[in-house]
Amino acid sequence: MPLIALVRKEVIPVPRKISMRIDGEMISATDDQSILQAARANGKYMPALCYMEGLSPVGACRLCTVEVSGVNRLLPACTTPAADRMSVTTNSPKLQQYRKIALELLFVERNHICAVCVSNGHCELQNLAIEHGVTSVRYPYSYPKLPVDVSHPRFVLDHNRCVLCTRCVRVCAEVEGAHVWDVASRGTNSLIVCELDRPWGESTGCTNCGKCVQVCPTGALAEKGRAVEEMVKREEPILQLVSRRGAMS
């Protein structure tokens, strides 16, 4: 058998044009897009926290939740593919209510004390809370006792501020190719861990590139030595990098 026959020919599907409705308005999209991508490409506002352009979507935060007509449950827009003749509602009172709950639950799960945080004023979680009018929290805080990993020479990981979006995990694995980060344990005990749970400063795989720090939406990952409010994240270079390389999603 000629050797050439063993190589499976990869079929790259050509994206198909589709039309769908978002909040009643007809838009055109392609069938390789998620609802979130289709909406944003058409200038629609879609809240999101764990989603980041260029990284594979995971549907972890549920802030992008939408209603799709004919489907009797709520769907995350970041992981649900757009489809022809789909009709999507992004902003019903019910959805607003759910998003608010999701945000409040993020706040009670860890110790988010904005006033003393390096990311105060530049935090995606804080901005989402402001956008959604979360002025108080209706659930009891859980005040977990969590460590701060200061072992890395240039960066710090403060679990108290982590929302488990896994953007750090994905950017490290998918863009930098180092795969230093992972999630250990389950449920509310979940923690971001470095390699097989060792102090970050002892990592053998970390390239010190800082991509995880720049994509982290909160002050959980930060540059060392930044005083309160001083940590402004720079996602732009990473977005450019992935757009030149082609996205994973």
Added chain:
Amino acid sequence: MARKLVINPVTRIEGHAKITIHLDDNGNVSGTNFHVTQVRGFEKFTEGRPYYEMPSITARICGICPVSHLLASVKACDAVMAVRIPETAVMLRELMHFGQIVQSHALSFFHLSAPDILLGMDSDPAHRNIIGLLEEFPELAKDGIALRKFGQQVIERLAGERIHPSWIVPGGVNSPLAPDMRDKILSELPIAKAIARRTLKHFKSIVEEFPEEIEHFGNYPSMYAGLVDAGGRLQLYDGILRFRDAEGNLVTDVERPRDYLKYIGEAALPTSYLKAPYYRPGGYPQGLYRVGPLARLNVADRCGTPEADAELEGYRHRFGRVVQSTFLFHYARLIETLYALERMETLLKDEAILDTHIRATAGVNALEGVGIAEAPRGVLIHHYKVEEKGAIRWANLIIATGHNNLAINKSIEAASRHFVDGNRLKEGMLNRVAAVLRAYDPCLSCSTHAQGIVPVRIELVGPDGAILDTLQSADAGD
């Protein structure tokens, strides 16, 4: 039958404070206690956090002097980094500190104490506040409001309009001073100075009317502690921690901040969560010393600025080289206000203040750091131990009110013995006791309250716990 009087709550104190006055069978005061009923958890919950977060965390200890905590904290961090920060950064930190001193002293004098001093200790409590002051002494009350605002604006202009300035950072400050901001502050300085001068003049003209208060508001010999420079001049940001005794003799100069533990011991009191520091070589409780404006002027040889020095001379001429009466804290505070304004002017007129080299960077170069600064209320010490990567292992903070704890107890006792008669209880008696506390300005005043009433509830409690009598000021509430 022995009875107990409780003044609770003395509000507008950082935390919660309560005064208990014990009466003997004849209705005479047999003893007093000043309790602080708030636990300070900061030392505990900062464990494990990166040291450079300490400034912003500890600045939240107090709503009224966040800048002082920031300064003591960043100085401790500078020590951990083992850096000498750029000269301009020192100047800018000092400038903000003076803004803080001015606003805090203005609050203490005009808003909290002037109603007692000018309207009278026995005047109607419903009227004995800044509103009453505005009615009877409108010019003075307006001056007070304007001076406080000036101090606050200095802070805001430097820190970019933030309430809790995150502008002061380990290694320096995070942005240089813009020339137009400098010009703005400079243009407002003459008005502020005129207010300080006017108020001093007014105070000097009436101080003779308070012989009883001067005599009995904790007027006793004690040791004093405060910062001075090598030439013995008053310092508020940095210097040698000097102890001077009641006769004016120099006791000790603590030149290196980290040596403070050799000289300052901390006793835990059974009646209060606030520890009582004492001068260690003197032992407890003989090692009582006082800090704050009165102490600083006793410790320093001079202020080092012309107008404040002239005032200091007049003050010493009247009350002696070492001034002991707690009532005269107010006088000292006014002299310091003038000093702060003069120093601001000198700083702002120096071109170096606009330099853009304002921050040193470094990692952990020492595993321990101590920062000492003068808060408006006195010496403030932050002491951190960190592990190699910079996580806090241990922290100790001694706040100004702590240093004064023993002295406050003693002053309250002296004033109670003199003014309180358990058989004929009057509001004015207890107001005088509360006024002693206000003279120390024990981190008392929560920044949001600009009124002069101290809501005091006094309970006359019998040995069986039954309340025999209560006396309550107008807005005491529950």
